[in-house]
Amino acid sequence: MQIPLANLRKVVVFQNATDEDLNQILRASALRQVEEEEYFFLQGDRAEHAYVLTEGQAKLVQSNPQGQVVNLRTLHPWQLFGALGAVRSQGTYPASAQALVDSSALAIPSDFLREMLVNRPQLSMDLMQLMTGYIQEMQSRYMELATERVEQRICRAVLRLAAQSAEKVDDGIELMLSREDLAEISGTTLYTVSRVLADWQRRGLVETGRERVKVLRPHELVRIAEGLP
Amino acid sequence: MNAQVLSGDSTVAQALEAAPEIGRVLISRRTACVGCYMARFCTLRDSASAYGLAWDGFMSEIKTAASNPKRNDGDGNA
Numbered sequence: 392m393q394i395p396l397a398n399l400r401k402v403v404v405f406q407n408a409t410d411e412d413l414n415q416i417l418r419a420s421a422l423r424q425v426e427e428e429e430y431f432f433l434q435g436d437r438a439e440h441a442y443v444l445t446e447g448q449a450k451l452v453q454s455n456p457q458g459q460v461v462n463l464r465t466l467h468p469w470q471l472f473g474a475l476g477a478v479r480s481q482g483t484y485p486a487s488a489q490a491l492v493d494s495s496a497l498a499i500p501s502d503f504l505r506e507m508l509v510n511r512p513q514l515s516m517d518l519m520q521l522m523t524g525y526i527q528e529m530q531s532r533y534m535e536l537a538t539e540r541v542e543q544r545i546c547r548a549v550l551r552l553a554a555q556s557a558e559k560v561d562d563g564i565e566l567m568l569s570r571e572d573l574a575e576i577s578g579t580t581l582y583t584v585s586r587v588l589a590d591w592q593r594r595g596l597v598e599t600g601r602e603r604v605k606v607l608r609p610h611e612l613v614r615i616a617e618g619l620p
Numbered sequence: 621m622n623a624q625v626l627s628g629d630s631t632v633a634q635a636l637e638a639a640p641e642i643g644r645v646l647i648s649r650r651t652a653c654v655g656c657y658m659a660r661f662c663t664l665r666d667s668a669s670a671y672g673l674a675w676d677g678f679m680s681e682i683k684t685a686a687s688n689p690k691r692n693d694g695d696g697n698a
Contacts, residue, residue, distance in 0.1 A: 550657035557661070564661045609658040610670035617652055 401469035431488040438476030440498040447494025453486040476501030546616040548577040628665035639686035
């Protein structure tokens with residue numbers, strides 16, 4: 392197979408592998424070519440191979456039973472994907488891998504890779520490096536999703552209440568409102584309301600006091616609530 | 621409020637009440653002011669500033685729209 396070892400070593404998990412190990416991997420593997428929009432594997436299939444993209448571009452997508460699809464990541468050459476089977480012998484792919492353009496990938500048998508990992512701690516460490524990177528990325532995306540939505544809810548509640556009952560004062564718009572009330576109205580926790588209000592105060596959007604909120608920059612709150620640019 | 625006395629200190633809500641026609645200007649200038657919760661607090665000057673609109677041109681358009689009502693309230697010849 393015409394894949395230079397130097398290229399294979401660009402794969403994070405193989406960065407410290409020996410030439411002998413890389414040659415073994417190449418001998419055990421097959422090159423698969425997939426046309427644009429076709430799949431390397433489908434979500435739910437037995438994870439019989441791990442893949443290294445050698446050419447083209449692909450994406451990992453996950454769908455739920457209602458047919459909603461989430462794009463997990465875009466894959467570029469020399470990235471490893473679908474490696475779950477190397478860790479779990481009976482595992483199934485948690486997502487589908489679809490080629491965005493005509494693409495090729497090295498299909499490494501999961502059983503073969505698992506046996507290598509057992510005997511080569513460095514290879515396992517490098518796989519863990521890849522996995523922990525993914526976990527951190529997912530954690531920060533989860534954080535964004537969870538907090539952004541709740542911030543919008545809280546913001547809408549403040550604006551709605553301001554429109555109904557606030558008073559214009561010299562340097563802003565003041566409304567009587569406890570954090571407990573705001574949490575209840577916006578369907579979240581007191582802790583989250585406090586955190587969001589503290590963030591707004593730090594950014595100069597509001598000033599908070601005991602059972603009152605003064606809106607200093609109303610347009611900024613409208614932007615958050617409406618998702619304006 | 622009389623449409624003729626609209627100024628930078630008029631709130632968006634006052635201005636829209638006095639001259640609903642200016643809603644067209646606010647929409648064409650891509651603001652979110654029409655129907656905004658803050659309309660009774662923000663002035664026209666606040667709105668121009670928030671959306672980065674040149675004040676003179678914006679106010680001129682507002683006044684033109686306010687003085688040319690196109691209300692559909694009859695044939696106008698009665």
